[in-house]
Amino acid sequence: MWTRRDCLKLTLAAGAAMALPPRRARGEGESAEELVTRPIPSSGERLPVVGLGSSASFARAARGDEREQLREVLRAFVGHGGRVFDTAPSYDDSEEVAGRFAAELGITGRIFWATKVNVAGRGGGTADPAAARAQLETSFARLRTKVIDLVQVHNLGDVPTQHGILKELKAAGRIRYHGVTTTFPGQYGELVRVMRAEPLDFIGVDYAVDNLAVERTILPLAEERKIAVLVYLPFGRTRLWERVRGHEVPAWAAEFDAHSWAQFFLKFVVGHPAVTAATPATRSVEHLVDNLGAAVGRLPDAAMRRRMVEHVAALPG
Ligand SMILES: NC(=O)c1ccc[n+]([C@@H]2O[C@H](COP(=O)([O-])OP(=O)(O)OC[C@H]3O[C@@H](n4cnc5c(N)ncnc54)[C@H](OP(=O)(O)O)[C@@H]3O)[C@@H](O)[C@H]2O)c1
Numbered sequence: 433m434w435t436r437r438d439c440l441k442l443t444l445a446a447g448a449a450m451a452l453p454p455r456r457a458r459g460e461g462e463s464a465e466e467l468v469t470r471p472i473p474s475s476g477e478r479l480p481v482v483g484l485g486s487s488a489s490f491a492r493a494a495r496g497d498e499r500e501q502l503r504e505v506l507r508a509f510v511g512h513g514g515r516v517f518d519t520a521p522s523y524d525d526s527e528e529v530a531g532r533f534a535a536e537l538g539i540t541g542r543i544f545w546a547t548k549v550n551v552a553g554r555g556g557g558t559a560d561p562a563a564a565r566a567q568l569e570t571s572f573a574r575l576r577t578k579v580i581d582l583v584q585v586h587n588l589g590d591v592p593t594q595h596g597i598l599k600e601l602k603a604a605g606r607i608r609y610h611g612v613t614t615t616f617p618g619q620y621g622e623l624v625r626v627m628r629a630e631p632l633d634f635i636g637v638d639y640a641v642d643n644l645a646v647e648r649t650i651l652p653l654a655e656e657r658k659i660a661v662l663v664y665l666p667f668g669r670t671r672l673w674e675r676v677r678g679h680e681v682p683a684w685a686a687e688f689d690a691h692s693w694a695q696f697f698l699k700f701v702v703g704h705p706a707v708t709a710a711t712p713a714t715r716s717v718e719h720l721v722d723n724l725g726a727a728v729g730r731l732p733d734a735a736m737r738r739r740m741v742e743h744v745a746a747l748p749g
Contacts (some may be wrong), residue, residue: 467513467727470708472609473658474633479544481702482727483516483662484509484720485713486526488669493715494525501715503533508717510539512724518636518662518711520548520586521567531575540575546582546634546662546711547571548613549598552589555619559590564597572606584611584636588619591626599631609633615664617645627653638665639707640672641700641744651706663701663710672697672744679747688736689729694719698726700740703733 467480484505486494493502509517519527527547534540549568552559572580583601585594591612598610611634614623627635627650635654639646643665654661667673676693688703690696694712701710712723732740 467724468702468729468731470702472633472660472708474609474660479709480513480515480724480727481707481709481731482514482698482724483518483544483546483709483711484514484723485664485711486517486519486530487523488713489715490713491524491526494523494529498715499525499529501717502529503537504717505715505720506530506533506539506543507537508720509724510537510542512721513727514720514724515542515544516546516662516709516711517543518546518664520550521571522548522550522586527571528574531577535576540577544581545575545577546584546636547575547580548584548586549594550586550589552594554587554589554616557590559593561593561597564594568597568601579605580607582609582611582634583607584613584634586613587616588612588614588622588626591630595626595630609660611635611659613637613662613664620645620650624649624653627657627659632657632659634660634662634708636662636664638668639663639701639704639710640666640668641697641740642672642675643668644741647704651704655706660708661706663707666701666710666712667694667697675744675747675749678749682743684739687730688732691725692722694722695726696740698723699731700737702726703731703737 469478469480471478493499517530519530521527534543549564551563551567583598585591595612598607601607602610611632612626613636615638637646637650681693681696685696688699690699698710698712701707714720714723
């Protein structure tokens with residue numbers, strides 16, 4: 433009988449552009465453990481190292497003609513053992529569309545829902561607590577769940593107010609984990625301050641083979657403070673695709689089971705021991721399967737990861 437790993441390998445080997453038949457992640461003798469997992473430091477609960485994001489192309493699809501194909505993306509995601517779905521109220525219709533399709537597919541309970549709260553904007557604004565609570569209630573309704581796995585304060589907006597509400601919700605059992613996010617280097621100093629001062633389960637930050645700034649302080653501090661890390665922008669959205677256009681994946685990437693550029697980029701970020709999961713966005717089943725393939729097989733060690741950085745930096749063009 434074919435295992436999910438066989439299916440992923442087959443698809444990757446063939447460079448197939450078709451959707452694999454959906455398979456159940458649990459209950460048919462298969463489990464998400466076939467994907468490489470990492471523990472959430474604050475609880476020990478394990479998550480597959482590759483998830484699914486929902487801004488960028490996913491959000492564009494959610495508000496347009498490609499909306500229906502997101503149903504197949506979610507079906508394939510869970511069918512192949514994916515769990516972490518990262519979204520936010522500000523990602524157009526993503527939260528609503530994902531919540532509705534997951535409910536229709538009967539997979540709501542198999543997804544690790546990671547959403548966000550922010551009614552304060554980025555940086556120095558203040559959050560009206562009533563508005564923040566209302567936004568959170570809208571997320572519960574859109575995701576059609578009584579308990580949300582993770583809510584993070586988006587872009588460090590008024591952390592005292594909004595993270596305070598998240599701590600209350602966790603104490604009340606309505607959310608399981610809380611955290612804060614930023615992908616703006618100008619906010620890294622504030623992120624470090626919050627990581628030192630607050631009891632966080634998670635942070636979400638940008639990290640990629642050509643964007644290493646979080647390696648200096650933020651990832652070591654996450655390990656020290658036992659904070660889980662979600663990696664955003666693992667492809668730099670379109671930046672890395674432009675960087676490698678016209679270049680083949682190096683043959684030595686097979687040494688850590690990477691068979692595409694997506695797997696090369698994702699295995700680089702999840703190869704860092706502080707990283708819990710990366711959540712690349714996609715609106716395509718083909719790309720989703722490609723991305724989940726990065727959670728299969730070996731991961732690069734520190735020496736190999738240095739080689740990967742040097743290789744991408746040296747690419748002509
Ligand atoms: N502050 C925050 O909280 C924050 C900020 C930024 C991002 N995030 C989260 O992080 C997630 C990831 O970031 P992102 O979506 O901005 O950028 P990203 O994941 O670095 O890149 C997404 C882009 O890569 C393409 N892509 C995905 N898989 C591919 C594959 N296998 N082959 C070729 N192209 C592929 C997608 O297009 P296709 O649809 O065509 O595949 C899309 O254009 C977001 O969706 C969001 O959930 C959070």
